[in-house]
Amino acid sequence: MNAMISVRHLARIYRMGEVEVRALQGVSFDIQRGEFVAIMGPSGSGKSTLMNLIGCLDTPTSGHYRLDGLPIERLDPALLAAVRNKKIGFVFQQFHLLARKTALENVALPLAYRGGVPRAEQLERAAVALERVGLGHRKDHRPWELAGGQQQRVAIARALVTNPALLLADEPTGALDTRTSAELMELLSELNQSGMTIVLVTHEHDIARYARRILELRDGLLIHDTAEERHDRN
């Protein structure tokens, strides 16, 4: 199995008392290494649910999910934590930086949870990751001393510091203005060109345009895949 992500008949049903919410009703797709995929859809389409499943933050009600060959639905919570740390870099709409820690400390955080990385090496690798997103000169700043775009770059550095197999970005530009959004998407494109697999969840077409493939969800189903069009043309 060569795909970075293989999803088959993935379904997620929430039970709220008597009511059953079928957030995801069975979707199947593959994402290969090095792809830059945007998941689109209106709110309630199931894209957040899919994002949480791909990010191993949630487990499917049924179906199969292979991430880099790992059978995710068969792993216990402690192992899922390890998978999140080792395989996935998260970028969130709200940045989610720890307010009282410096940029460097924020970026080093995932390495602490991995274990086996001495503190000095954690900070060294965090510094390298900050250089990579162009914030080498902001290491000792705290989040509130940085502009929104810079905060999101710190978050991207935090996602990159573990050398993940997959970068998972959930509405990464949702809290940014248009110009900063464009700069940030350029950064993601660059990362993709250097080989990083990126999955992006967004509802903005302008943002989705940076991706090379778009999966469109509606009512918990996959209704469109731009890869299919290329497939048809061939």
Added chain:
Amino acid sequence: MIETEQSNPVYPDLAPIENDAPLPDDVLAGLRNYGIAWSDIFRFALASVRNHPLRSALTTLGVMIGVAAVVALIAIGRGTQVSITSMITANGANLLTVRSGASNQGGVVGAVGQGQSLTLKDARALADPMRVPDAAAVSPEFYGNAQIVAGAGNMEVRVIGVEPEYALVHNTSVVQGEFISDNDVRSLAGIVVLGANVAETLFPEGDAVGQRVRLGGQHVQVVGVLEKKGGSGFSSVDDSVLVPLSTAQRRLFNGRAISGGSFLVSVIVVQARSAEAMAATQEAVATVLREEHKLPLDGSGDDFSIINQADILATVTRTTQMLTLFLAAIAAISLLVGGIGIMNIMLVSVRERTREIGLRKALGAREQDILTQFLLEALMLSGIGGLIGLALGTVIALAVGQFGGLSTHLSLDAALLALGFSLAVGLFFGIAPARSAARLDPVVALHYE
């Protein structure tokens, strides 16, 4: 697996996934070789405590006060025990005090202390090493009250008729002049040894020795002044005067026995050779007195009673220990309240930090990592509170000992107990908030507003 083939119009020709393939061992081992180092988790916990100084200070306050109260109250309780014990032993150690008990004459049993059954003859019998082998010394004493007049000054004092053994048994000596000698006793000498307070009152210049005073109407000469014993609770010897036993019995008071031609004594104090010999000596003293008084040897007709100093000490120790325990228990309740304070503030803190917890989980924190971090925070808060409380309690105990008129006694075991208890409180009351933090669903926590 749900049948949803028709619901997935895109990519109908995807390769199926076999679910029953075993997990590759090397991959699993790689995932299991995972976990945050203690140093990092400790650093996170410490940062949380330090980043909220006011909240941390308020949280530790309850435990601090509780530990301070425990330490101070135990110190006061133990100090009381020590001071009462030293009061009792100040007038000599390993003492048996024989008093006239219920008289038993012609079948009429009088109240304790009313009869006057003890005589000098009894004291001589008890001093016989063949009959009471473990008695180190025997001091027969005669008590009375009289007015002492020296020039313009006069005061009512307790007069104690004694023999030279008194100084030995009661571990006392004169600071000026001489003590009463055997010769003084033999000759019914008209002399007096003043207690420290009496000497101070009557002769503030300190020139008591050699002066002539009137005691109960008799002219006597001061030959010595006793050392100061301090307040010993029960009528202090500092406020008494000592005269030769014979002088008290025959010149100052009427101490002639009703029958037998001997003279009465108020008490006979017997000093045992050692604490271990107390019980045997008490037994021997009782037997000798029954023989002397011709009483049944089973003790049924005893006209005397024996007060064992060891029994009093044991009772006092038991009583003050219970008092200490009682005080400590009250203080422990405040420590418990402090623990509830920790739990409350940490529960609030967990809610405040929900998004942070969600983020930590997304970045790879396991339930046990979050649990450990929050438990460590609780332990740090209670531990810091315990240490400060220990210092505070020590200061309070010292201050009370210095200025409060109560004696205090600090002890290491009480300090360690209070500190250990505060950590236990932190652990116990930290568990609920730590568990609620650890169990947060990362998806919900990340989007918590």
